[in-house]
Amino acid sequence: MKKAQIIIDKYFLTGKVDKRIFGSFIEQLGRAVYQGIYQEGSPLSDEQGFRRDTLELVRELQVPIVRYPGGNFVSGFKWEDSVGPKELRPARPELAWGVIENNHFGLDEFVDWAKKADTDIMMAVNLGTRGPEEARNLLEYCNFKGGTYYSDMRKANGHAEPHNIKTWCLGNEMDGPWQMGHKTAYEYGRTAAETSRIMKMLDPEIETVACGSSNLMMPTFGDWEYTVLDECYDLVDYMSLHQYYGNAADDTPDFLANSKGMDDFISGVVSICDAVRAKKHGKKRINLSFDEWNVWYHSNAADEKLEKWGQAPHQLEDIYNFEDALLVGSMLITLLRHADRVKMACLAQLVNVIAPIMTSDTGAWRQTIFYPYMYTSIFGRGTVLNTQVLAPVYDSRNYCDVSYLDSVCVWNEEKDTLTIFAVNKSLEEDLEVSCDLRQFEGYQVQEHIVLTNDDMKAVNTEADPEKVVPVKSAASRIDGGKLSTVLGKHSWNMIRLAK
Template sequence: MKKAEIIVDKYFLTGAVDKRIFGSFIEHLGRAVYEGIYQEGNPNSDAQGFRKDTLDLVKELQVPIVRYPGGNFVSGFRWEDSVGPKDKRPSRPELAWGVIETNQFGLNEFADWSKKAGSDIMMAVNLGTRGPEDAKNLLEYCNFKGGTYYSDLRKEHGYKDPHDIKVWCLGNEMDGPWQMGHKTATEYGRIAAETSRLMKFMDPTIETVACGSSNLDMPTFGSWEYTVLDEAYDEVDYMSLHQYYGNRDDDTPDFLASSKGMDDFISGVVSICDAVKAKKHGKKNINLSFDEWNVWYHSNEADEKLEKWIQAPHQLEDIYNFEDALLVGSMLITLLRHADRVKIACLAQLVNVIAPIMTSDTGAWRQTIFYPYFHASVYGRGTVLNTQVHTPVYESKTYGEAPYLDSVCIWNEEEDTLTIFAVNKSLEEDMEVSCDLRQFEGYKVAEHIVLTNDDLKAVNTEAAPNTVAPTLSSATKLENGKLQTVFGKHSWNVIRLSK
């Protein structure tokens, strides 16, 4: 059996967890909106057409913020098309995904849905085919109380009170040649700075997110971030990161090592942000918004065969297996370990499209990746302890030396709880783990939750929704302040301690 040690000290802190790190994402893409969160006439829908079964699962996840409406979709988005009487809204060809957008679900419907879900909105503006003027008008529509053209238009549409949206994405993946209106770093940095400046003239309480590289493999990665911040440092608050991973070569150890790549990505972007800060003698930190992250590869082949110019096709519908849940757990641990600088993160996406929740006309169910996301969101609030992990390592093909054990500890001093999240990535061996918790006098083991399955490729379906589901373990003991436990081979673990 492998052996490892987790080392924490209650006085050595990484930082407070911003609850927005457990955010998610809804784009007008595939069945995320239509048939996902909204389906008029379905027996499971409420009077507004919102899927109640989906809402119940979203509320279970306690999703604090949801990014909307894209994604690639936003770079051609005419927000005016999505508001007002539904019979007056135009259907338009949606160039990002090659479909027809009916606009029967729009900005105000999403605001209503978000209230029911208990989530704030992270709104994206179109800096692809549009620019600062339209972003300013959209902000006026959403956040002004009244007495102006666009705020009074919102009232005419039945929304007396402002939506009061506080976080705004300045476009999406503007470095990508697939993006409508994509730009060079200098072009984008200038328009992002001006857009943010105009928006903050109107509402100084908002925060803005500048687009970072679309992924770590972009040829302009690094220089893009530096150039954009060189133009926009004083006007923006966050730099975005996007990254997806897939087990395309069926190399599970290498796939599970992807969280090391994510860790390096975050550290690299932090370094660039701080380099620009040093150059400009800046007084603030640019923090990170990792507003697209997930596993994405299962649906790639099917999506190549999709018919174009239809409404809400089955697009990007990855069916997640158990090993995907292990990596999602490790990615959540990675985000938490960087909680001092990662303040917002969005699992992309929330329903049907590369999502923890799937729906059919007859119901909704939890995919395998639902569970680590749920556990982290519900039990991961508090302060991240500077968690040191002494663990055996292995050599991965893509990322080099990778740890068998990923772990992070969260201390919620207000509620007197301590939570240890951990993934044992060994495919063959259980792991005996110790942790000295004598500083946390009076704490006892409340439960040890485990997600595991003998079949790494096991999936949940509507017919068999609990094939991969959490169980409780009795392997954890705490005696005289010394915690001893066993993490089973290839397992996600949540140890909860309380007074």
């Protein structure tokens, strides 16, 4: 059996967890909205057409913030089409995903849904086919109390009080040639700077997110971030990161090693942000919003066969297996390990579209990735300890020196709890792990939750929704202030300790 050690010190801290690191994402795409969170006339929906079963699962995840309405969709979005009486809202061809958008679900509906889901909103503005003026008008509609054209429009549409949305994305993936209105780094940086400046003149309390590269492999990565921030550093608050991972080659060790790639990606963007800060002698620090991340590849072949100009097709509907849940667990650990700089993150997406929750006309169920997301969201709040891992390593097809053990420790001093999240990536061997916890006198193991399965490709379905579910383990114990445990081969683990 391989052996590993987790080393922590209660005085060596990475940073406090911003709860928004456990955010998610809803785009007007596929069945994320229609049949996902909203289905008029369904016996499963409430009086506003919101799916009650979906709402229950979203609340179970304790999602603190949801990004909306895109994504690629936002770069052609006319927000005015999505408010007011539904019978007067225009249906339009939606160019990003090749469908017809009827706008029956829009901005005000999403605000109402978010309240029922107990979540805040990260709103995106269209900087593709539109610009600073339309963004300012949207902010006025959402946040101005009244007595102006757009705030009074909101009131006339049945929302007397402001929506009070405080987090705003300045466009989406504007470096991508697939994006409507995509721009050079300089063009986008200037537009982002002026949009953020004008919006903050209207509401100084908002925070804005500038677009980073669409993914790590973009040929302009690095240059894009530096140039954009060189133009807008003093006017924005966050830089975004997007990255998805897949296993089309069916190489599980390399697939699970992608958490190392994510870690390197974050470190690289942090370095660029700090380089611009140094150049400008900046007083503030730009933090990160990893507002699109997940596994995404299962649905690619099916999506190539879709006919265009339908409504709410089965699009980007990845059916997640057990190994996907392992990587999602590792990616959550990676985000927490960077809690000093990653302040927001969005698992993309929330329902039906590359999502932890799936629906049909007869119900909703949890995909495999639901469980590491849920447990980390609930118990990963507090202060991240600078977690050092000593473990055996391996080389994969794309990575070198990959640790078999991903782990992070989160200390909630207020509640006197310590939570250890850990993934054993070995496909053949259990891992014997120790951790000296004598600084946490009186702490005892409360529970050890394990997600594992003999079949790496096992999935949850509506007919068999509990094929992959977490179980309790008795493998962890404390003796003389030292924790010892065994993490089973290919397993995700959460060990909770408390006084």
